[in-house]
Amino acid sequence: MTLLDWNPEDFSEIPYAFYSDEDIYRRELKQVFQGEAWNFLALECEIPDAGDYKTATVGEIPIIVVRDEAGTVNAMVNRCAHRGNLVCIDEAGNTERLTCVYHNWTYDLRGNLASIAFERGIRGKGGMAADFDRSRHGLQRLRVETCNGLVFGTFSDDVPPLADYLGPEMRANIDRVLGREMEILGKFQHGLDGNWKLYIENVRDTYHATLLHSFFPTFGLNRLSMKGGIELSDGGLHHLTYSIGATDRPESQYNARDLRAVKDGYALNAPELLQTWPEYACGTTLAIQSIFPNFSVQQVSNVVTVRLLLPKGPDRSVLIWWILGAVEDTAEQRAMRLRQSNLIGPGGYIAMEDGAVVGWVRRGVAGAEDRNSVLAMGGRGVERESDSRCNELSVRGFWQGWHGLMRESAA
Ligand code: FES
Ligand SMILES: [Fe+2]
Missing domain, CATH: 3.90.380.10 (Naphthalene 1,2-dioxygenase Alpha Subunit; Chain A, domain 1)
Structure with missing residues (x-):
């Protein structure tokens, strides 16, 4: 039996190996933090106005939490859909658009890919592949819900609504x-x-x-x-x-x-x-x-x-x-x-x-x-x-x- 198969009769004895094992840790990142759980991301009062954003972390995954023009709080993975660069470098700020500094791909406050530098190339040369579809290359979104000013997000489609989870x-x-x-x-x-x-x-x-x-x-x-x-x-x-x-x-x-x-x-x-x-x-x-x-x-x-x-x-x-x-x-x-x-x-x-x-x-x-x-x-x-x-x-x-x-x- 390995640690990953641990299935005790009750929870009154816990293997010390759970505090140091690399495989357990890797599985936690997937199954707990990216699994059926709501993760705290921010306080609403940290991003009171449209365009306010702050960065957060779920497990080890970098996240952007941002309030859009309609006042809705969105959360996306802070990873450019182009080559994976961090889109937000600063811990917090206010912006109309989220622009990756590496090649200037730009996203709206809901994470949709809005524009690409040199999308049609220069003087008819270069440019994105003809079949490239911007709508398929936004930032990865999380489900977001709030409770008394606390913002939570989840990668899971299956976890119950936040109110039921709590x-x-x-x-x-x-x-x-x-x-x-x-x-x-x-x-x-x-x-x-x-x-x-x-x-x-x-x-x-x-x-x-x-x-x-x-x-x-x-x-x-x-x-x-x-x-x-x-x-x-x-x-x-x-x-x-x-x-x-x-x-x-x-x-x-x-x-x-x-x-x-x-x-x-x-x-x-x-x-x-x-x-x-x-x-x-x-x-x-x-x-x-x-x-x-x-x-x-x-x-x-x-x-x-x-x-x-x-x-x-x-x-x-x-x-x-x-x-x-x-x-x-x-x-x-x-x-x-x-x-x-x-x-x-x-x-x-x-x-x-x-x-x-x-x-x-x-x-x-x-x-x-x-x-x-x-x-x-x-x-x-x-x-x-x-x-x-x-x-x-x-x-x-x-x-x-x-x-x-x-x-x-x-x-
Ligand atoms: S990695 Fe973001 S624009 Fe290239
Ligand atoms: Fe204590």
């Missing part, structure tokens, strides 16, 4: 967090020293939250004993974990006299770092959501972020963060969001620790291709929900979804 539970949280006019307050991008699935597992892993990230329980920001739970979408593809603070929580979370840190003689020099305001009527203080395969929506107190993880080979990946605020925020609220975002960004306590663990696991499993990890916290099944976050069911759910897509190619 399902009602996941849509409800996206709407709760992003269902108002949002703007970008900042953006980070950094490398991760390991396979993309190590980081996605981490995003879905509620078990480690208060153990690895000890700053949070130390200062009373998150405890596994808080009210909360885990929800999975149908089939385990996506997940949401959340916790709900005390409804009588005062505006600043950093004021409890009995905090472990205070008893131990520790205090923050800048307590305003933890200053928050009760933004959500439901009282949710933390909500981490993953959308299969590589996207996440996150609300930690008043910090709203979306994150996209790009695979860059079997043992490397790149993480992109967008820090968001609501357009209607007051200046004070915006300042609070920005201050709090230091808690979770790559220079803060959360992302730095998660990133380090990705690299350490990669090093730890070197030479252990014939051994398995264990995901048995909370049982071995992939239930739709749990009221305990001391559970690895959403990580098992990821592997169930991944396995489903990877299997299809074996058929």
Whole structure:
């Protein structure tokens, strides 16, 4: 049996080889990223006006996301139909036409080939072959749909519409967090020293939250004993974990006299770092959501972020963060969001620790291709929900979804 034939009884043991195997990685690019999945491409607010475009990536494939004259968002592969050059070199801009610099083939904002330099040659000599049909040589298009300002694309004709793919539970949280006019307050991008699935597992892993990230329980920001739970979408593809603070929580979370840190003689020099305001009527203080395969929506107190993880080979990946605020925020609220975002960004306590663990696991499993990890916290099944976050069911759910897509190619 090869790794590609892996067909376990449950998803509570995962071969370490899946984090380094070249064949598995190549198959993921085809079966997961180009397969029956919706991939996050952009925020609509990044391309608000007609002609605005930005580049994106699906798996390793370069993509152009552009808003056309009618206001519709289109996505095409960023690959000239002539000889494969990148059509957009810049990360973002505004244009009426997309022109490849190599030989000036030019496309409209829907990816149709509009003109070719020297199409009829020069002084009657040269020119394209008589049977050349421009209409057959546009940019390769993706299906595109949006949800609360998030733009997704897919290469698949078979994947269900985005709303069905996300399902009602996941849509409800996206709407709760992003269902108002949002703007970008900042953006980070950094490398991760390991396979993309190590980081996605981490995003879905509620078990480690208060153990690895000890700053949070130390200062009373998150405890596994808080009210909360885990929800999975149908089939385990996506997940949401959340916790709900005390409804009588005062505006600043950093004021409890009995905090472990205070008893131990520790205090923050800048307590305003933890200053928050009760933004959500439901009282949710933390909500981490993953959308299969590589996207996440996150609300930690008043910090709203979306994150996209790009695979860059079997043992490397790149993480992109967008820090968001609501357009209607007051200046004070915006300042609070920005201050709090230091808690979770790559220079803060959360992302730095998660990133380090990705690299350490990669090093730890070197030479252990014939051994398995264990995901048995909370049982071995992939239930739709749990009221305990001391559970690895959403990580098992990821592997169930991944396995489903990877299997299809074996058929
Ligand atoms: S490769 Fe784009 S015009 Fe030739
Ligand atoms: Fe973490």
